[in-house]
Amino acid sequence: MSTLTGHPSDPVFEALIVPYRSMTPRSAAILAGTLVALSLIIALRFVLLGAWPVLLFSLLEVPLLGVLLAINIRRARTSELILLDRQTLTVTRTDPACRRHSFSLPAAWLQVNLEAGGAGSRLMLSSHGNGREVGAFLHEPDRALLFEALRSAMSIARAADFDNPQL
DSSP, X not given: OOSSOSOTTSOSEEEEEOOOOOOOHHHHHHHHHHXXXXXXXXXXXXXXXXXXXXXXXXXXXXXXXXXXXXXXHHHTTXXXXXXXXXXXXXXXXXXXXXXXXXXXXXXXXXXXXXXXXXXXXXXXXXXXXXXXXXXXXSOHHHHHHHHHHHHHHHHHHHSOOOOOTTO
């Protein structure tokens, strides 16, 4: 009877985690267009009333709005891919500029900890004194679910594989 079958490098656990962003590029464009139109209508009304400095502030806030929406859309491109096989756990991070950085930890000595702190918890992966945080952009309930899923996957990855053809 075999608990795990297949090659040791076959994935036991795979998770792609991305930050929660409810705004798509299309909805950001709609929001920006609406706010620009409202800002210009309000500024035009004040110009007609003789308060022309309002137009200057309106012209300053519109580019600021565009920059902030662009930062939000850009940060939505970050992700972390967590792959666990029976030998290693590999985390591949993609930053907002779409550059990828990976690190691997041996699964045999891997510890998965959910550390409580003043500002919230941190999901830490550590092995031989080398610790890394994953899922920093997740909300607390999602981080706890990831912690439980990783611990469960670790127990599966560490399970003994008895391949005895005589049974």
